[in-house]
Amino acid sequence: MGRSADYTIQGFLYQFNQTLSELLKAADDAVVTIEGIVEDIEVASFAGTKAIQCKYHETQKKYTPSILYNPLLQMMKHFKSNPDAKINYHLFAHFPNNPAISISATELNCALKSENKDLKDLIEEVTGVDIDGFLKVFFVTLTPKYDDLMKENVKQLEELGFNRGEVETLFYPNAIQIIADLSIKHDENLRKITKNDFLESLLKIRSTAVSQWTLALKTRQKVLETRRRQLKENLSANVRLRHLVIFPKFLEQFDDQIVLFIKSFVDKYHFKIAHTQTPLFALDVTQDIFDNIAERLVGKDVVPNHGRPVKVFSEAYFFREPMVHKDKKEFVLRLIRWCDYKKLASKLKADDFFVIGDGDIEGVDFKDVNLEILGAEKFDEIKYMMGISKAY
Template sequence: MGRSADYTIQGFLYQFNQTLSEILKASDDAIITIEGIVEDIEVETFSGIKAIQCKYHETQVKYAPSILYDPLLQMMKHFKSNSLANIKYHLFAHFPNTPLVTISSVELKGALNSKDKKLAKLVIEAAGVDIDGFLKVLTVTITPKYTDLMENNIAQLEALGFHKTEVETLFYPNAVQIIADLSIKHDEKLRTITKLDFLDTLRRIRSTAISQWTLALRNRAKIIEARRKQLKECLSSNVRLRHIVIFPRFIDQFDEQIVLFIKSFIDKYHFKISHTQTPLFALDVSHELLDEIAERLIGKDVIPNLGRPVKNFSEAIFFRDPMVLKDKKEFVLRLIRWDDYLGLTPTIKADDLFIIGDGDIQQLDIKDVNLEALSAEKFDEIKYMMGLSNGY
């Protein structure tokens, strides 16, 4: 799948691609309801509860029910603890020589009685599950080869008039993202769309979505390269007020990399006297960690303004311009916690707002602001897309 995406991510991508295929084949005014990825489960990004499982075997010569025991046991285990919840379980599977797979009580009992040592823990945890009840909420879908499905969707977009040179790195990943965004809405009425509205929305998008979904696609490297080119224009301007919001929860090695990332940004985009707009970094961290990061930045001679001379925060101090002594600025960035950033009343909006990581920004007023979302999980990739490094 382009990276070591777990079964949850793969299963969702199958679902999204199949949905995209149905949308592209539909009539313009047909109303398509996007199937929700969950019902009442809160699925955490990258590592959440698995309501969807996927078993993909391009080289499996012969299908046997035991191949599906692992995902079935995981689902039964979850259903056992959530049998009263309105949850639907989906199993996507691909076997080159098997067009149909039927899962009945026979196969489920076979899984529950498995002697495979690797499944021993799951067998114990799923024991006693209501098999008949589980079968009512289980759907098994045999999918075409993933690459065939993806390439067909790309060809369909080209046939609908989307420019061939941009389909793979702009329109196709954004089509997947639109479906993903709709699928997380709990209200079924909000998950409906017509083909015409879908295509109109897609045509208006000019930047590639960077998220857990698009970075799990097979053309990950091309998507990252395209995003780097798209960001180059706004980042090349000397006089731009930039706010960078960072949600660390799903970013690998955040603590080890955050200071180096901020320093790299300052060294690249805010080192000249002509760089008059002081960048603002809002981090979703505790007070203690923010202070620790500030101390480490000072140790790198990257002086932040925390809006407080000692303890109490002051917006006046936070938004004042730095004194410039010869060729050195008093401070080179504003540093604040995300929660405190939400409470600010700045008189001037940012020109560019970068959202790094995965977090809820619905409370932000982004009218007349250039929003750049980079929901990646590795600083190396983020730095490359933002032009702070030449490789990742």
């Protein structure tokens, strides 16, 4: 991942952390909207609405007011359209060396006179706004750097009664994941949550979320180690039916690693005669890629049953048990495309269902199934969490 991508993710994580901070400080029944009316965070309570924009500029060498023109214009636009609403506008900003930031009528008028072409349409919409009225409900706050904000949130969770030993590896990463999941919902009503509901949801979670967000946290190593420990018990059982769906879209080196990963899983968890439950792999790939992977597995002496004795898929052939001859199994895994698996999902429910990578699993019935989501981007990290390798 390049440095620009790192900074982009860090910007989102800063916003998620600022949202978490607002949630933890809010009244129990205050309604918080992730990415609300002015983009980032909205906190509605009896006293009115607190609309927040977060701007994190860790790499900005020098502060100039023009850096903040866009969020200022966005806020003024909303104020102009809602002059009688009980809304306070808050700009949370971070710059290196904590420069003094003062937003007065002078800076706002300069924003309205900006010649930045990207702001032209926005400026036209804001022209005529009551600047003095806006300044009465506008506040700017310098916020701590990312590491300090994260530590502050961890401390707040501890003060709210969350087990200190589990905050960094369970509750804090899951809190960030809940916020990240809410932020991508299209319906604004689905992006609303109260502090009480948020904390109740957090308390119910007993496995650590693994995603691009939680693995980008400073606690990444602890997240991986904790997830490995959480998965160990079920993976250590000899008789357990495991289904794995693999989404290649964001997996690094998918084509180079997929056959090696499947083989390493079989070598670790399906090599004994006592391993009687044949693992199933569902791949979200085209038919040509699927056939190529199946052939390569055969070349590695990892024989799959893909349900096609010749060309046509046979459900009976796919779900039959392998013949065993002198400790040698006829096939060691079932292999199917994800689009076909979804049609058969109710035929044979897994004990453990692993989601590897990032993909849509809606519509699949997971009742009475242990669902494990491993949204990592590297096979080395996935193998480490699943106990296949000792390092990543």
